[in-house]
Amino acid sequence: MAKASYEYLLTYKITVPIYDYTVEFCDRCSPYRPNLPHFPYLSSPRTHDQMVQAARSGMTNIPEGSKQNSLGGYIKLAGVSRGSYEELLKDFLSYARQHQIPIWPKEKSIGEIREIRMIWEILRSNPTLPDSPNFPHLPNLPDQAVNLMITLINQANYLTDKLIKSLEEKHTKEGGFNEKLLKKRLDYRKSF
Numbered sequence: 001m002a003k004a005s006y007e008y009l010l011t012y013k014i015t016v017p018i019y020d021y022t023v024e025f026c027d028r029c030s031p032y033r034p035n036l037p038h039f040p041y042l043s044s045p046r047t048h049d050q051m052v053q054a055a056r057s058g059m060t061n062i063p064e065g066s067k068q069n070s071l072g073g074y075i076k077l078a079g080v081s082r083g084s085y086e087e088l089l090k091d092f093l094s095y096a097r098q099h100q101i102p103i104w105p106k107e108k109s110i111g112e113i114r115e116i117r118m119i120w121e122i123l124r125s126n127p128t129l130p131d132s133p134n135f136p137h138l139p140n141l142p143d144q145a146v147n148l149m150i151t152l153i154n155q156a157n158y159l160t161d162k163l164i165k166s167l168e169e170k171h172t173k174e175g176g177f178n179e180k181l182l183k184k185r186l187d188y189r190k191s192f
Helices: 015-028 045-066 071-098 106-112 114-125 142-174 177-190
Strands: none
Touching: 015 045, 015 071, 015 142, 045 071, 045 142, 071 142, 106 114, 106 142, 114 142
């Protein structure tokens, strides 16, 4: 079966581990999941739900946008994805602040958290992600897990910003869906 065009984008592929890791992270911060390695609790069950929903929104709006008839719709939904990841980033930064977890510079995170390199090996070595990409588990240490998430989200934000800019340039050069429909309508009317 042919893959959808968005599945080839790094912008989309990076969202998959972010979503999976956010679910795992939030479960580890829950008093209701005692069988998992434990992290300090999130501020509330609602925070858990909002973080998971933001990660899901960040992941699902890229495919939804790519299926829009309108390039403007794609740009809008890519912006929703970007906004969801900004919200998720703020949640991880708040968690770090509330639990006195230091935020590492990107270079330290990439150098010390082996999972980042493993994730990028999977993303780059597969044109599209397999159904089970076999990403490494979330690190067991809260400082590594938080800094992994912050790094991945910052990378996703960077890639999404590039996607949005590319879509805006394409829209400027080629026009939008409504413009194309109007041109077809005018061409049709001229034919009579």
